[in-house]
Amino acid sequence: MEGGIEKRTAEIAVIGLGYIGLPTAIMFANAGFNVTGYEIRKEVVDKINSGEAHIVEPEIDELLKNAVESGRLRATSDPEDIRGKDVYIICVQTPLNEDKTPNLSYLESAVKTVAKAMKRGSLIVIESTVPPLTTVKMAKLIEEITGLKAGEDFYMVHAPERVMPGRIFKELVYNSRIFGGITPESAELAEKLYRSFVKGQTFKTNSTVSEVVKLMENTFRDVNIALANEFAYLAHQYGIDAFEAIELANTHPRVKIHVPGIGVGGHCLPKDPHLLVWPARDDFGLIRLAREVNDGMPLLAKDLLFEALKTVNLPPEKAVVAVLGLAYKGDSDDTRNSPAKAFVEAVEEDVAEVRTYDPFVEGTHGSIEDVLEGADAAVIATDHSEFKSLNWEELGKLMRTRIIIDGRHVVEMPPEGFIFKGIGRGEY
Numbered sequence: 429m430e431g432g433i434e435k436r437t438a439e440i441a442v443i444g445l446g447y448i449g450l451p452t453a454i455m456f457a458n459a460g461f462n463v464t465g466y467e468i469r470k471e472v473v474d475k476i477n478s479g480e481a482h483i484v485e486p487e488i489d490e491l492l493k494n495a496v497e498s499g500r501l502r503a504t505s506d507p508e509d510i511r512g513k514d515v516y517i518i519c520v521q522t523p524l525n526e527d528k529t530p531n532l533s534y535l536e537s538a539v540k541t542v543a544k545a546m547k548r549g550s551l552i553v554i555e556s557t558v559p560p561l562t563t564v565k566m567a568k569l570i571e572e573i574t575g576l577k578a579g580e581d582f583y584m585v586h587a588p589e590r591v592m593p594g595r596i597f598k599e600l601v602y603n604s605r606i607f608g609g610i611t612p613e614s615a616e617l618a619e620k621l622y623r624s625f626v627k628g629q630t631f632k633t634n635s636t637v638s639e640v641v642k643l644m645e646n647t648f649r650d651v652n653i654a655l656a657n658e659f660a661y662l663a664h665q666y667g668i669d670a671f672e673a674i675e676l677a678n679t680h681p682r683v684k685i686h687v688p689g690i691g692v693g694g695h696c697l698p699k700d701p702h703l704l705v706w707p708a709r710d711d712f713g714l715i716r717l718a719r720e721v722n723d724g725m726p727l728l729a730k731d732l733l734f735e736a737l738k739t740v741n742l743p744p745e746k747a748v749v750a751v752l753g754l755a756y757k758g759d760s761d762d763t764r765n766s767p768a769k770a771f772v773e774a775v776e777e778d779v780a781e782v783r784t785y786d787p788f789v790e791g792t793h794g795s796i797e798d799v800l801e802g803a804d805a806a807v808i809a810t811d812h813s814e815f816k817s818l819n820w821e822e823l824g825k826l827m828r829t830r831i832i833i834d835g836r837h838v839v840e841m842p843p844e845g846f847i848f849k850g851i852g853r854g855e856y
């Protein structure tokens with residue numbers, strides 16, 4: 429296998445061609461390997477084979493075209509096409525169930541597919557974010573299905589992905605990577621393989637450590653955002669601007685407070701803290717509480733809206749509310765777990781009408797003027813660049829009542845003639 433990696437003759441199968449799997453498959457193909465992408469969504473397979481990406485990401489069109497036209501990347505939904513490969517890289521989704529427990533059904537199904545296709549000596553890499561001890565459990569599942577012995581007859585590694593959408597192709601090359609093997613040889617082999625395109629630092633450890641490391645990273649961010657959000661609540665109580673206070677606190681050399689806002693969204697941050705604590709025996713209060721604080725932020729935005737409506741004696745059931753932004757982060761079209769959607773759900777039954785406008789998301793109002801015409805309040809739920817330089821004096825003329833609720837600290841100076849409330853902006 430080592431020789432195959434060096435000479436790029438090792439055959440690779442990537443399982444799951446989504447936001448992580450497709451860029452990973454492209455990188456290995458463009459590094460000179462023959463890559464077969466296995467994906468259960470037939471329409472995704474067809475699109476990729478015609479050289480078209482089904483996800484939005486800078487540089488992806490050219491890199492995918494290169495990989496497909498060179499003949500080194502082919503997608504399939506036939507498991508026969510991934511039989512006997514040297515390497516299997518699993519990149520399927522690992523979401524939460526309704527009750528916030530991990531849904532590992534996609535992973536288990538992918539592992540079973542791999543177990544039926546692999547050969548003695550194959551290296552299996554799990555890139556998906558998983559609860560601690562999952563890689564060891566999946567190795568046992570493969571042992572049961574194949575009769576092979578993990579660490580002796582096949583290699584297995586957890587290699588977590590740390591890229592950020594919008595910067596995936598840069599970060600795949602320059603981020604540091606961790607390879608958690610079920611044996612040291614497994615980690616060593618995976619490190620050699622990824623060195624074919626990774627220029628960042630690489631580290632080897634065991635699979636449970638690497639699972640925990642990935643989950644710690646996102647939990648660290650989630651808990652710190654929750655702390656900033658709690659500071660925002662306090663700022664409202666004391667009638668001060670939390671952003672001014674945080675900026676001043678951050679002048680301390682050992683303090684780095686995060687940014688408060690209407691909530692935490694995306695595929696990873698809202699779920700990964702749950703994956704970290706789920707297999708543990710005790711109740712890890714801080715991590716769970718942080719999740720609750722962050723999930724509660726759309727309700728703070730709702731409170732601010734209703735307070736503002738009260739000051740103009742407009743009952744909520746008569747109010748037309750325009751939500752600006754549906755994506756979970758600025759200049760992105762990704763609405764997965766978006767707090768903007770949670771805000772809409774929280775208010776839609778209580779107000780006369782909720783309209784949404786997002787320049788990146790289909791199915792919303794066509795323009796900002798459209799959405800604000802006759803509205804009583806504009807609620808900014810996403811920090812898209814477009815929202816940072818709006819001419820509120822002109823837009824205010826379209827509105828029936830001039831209320832702005834800023835959930836993302838987008839409006840620096842509240843415009844004249846508006847009732848303005850923002851999360852963490854207690855002084856206004």
Ligand SMILES: NC(=O)c1ccc[n+]([C@@H]2O[C@H](COP(=O)([O-])OP(=O)(O)OC[C@H]3O[C@@H](n4cnc5c(N)ncnc54)[C@H](O)[C@@H]3O)[C@@H](O)[C@H]2O)c1
Nearest residue numbers: 444445446447448467468520521522534537538556557589
């Ligand atoms: N998206 C990110 O920014 C990001 C960053 C770091 C880590 N991760 C982790 O990476 C993993 C994948 O995330 P994603 O955003 O790429 O998910 P995704 O939903 O975009 O892609 C997963 C793909 O796997 C396919 N799939 C599901 N079951 C399959 C099976 N049994 N066989 C073949 N294909 C199958 C799905 O159809 C889908 O196309 C998750 O565990 C996630 O937490 C994601």
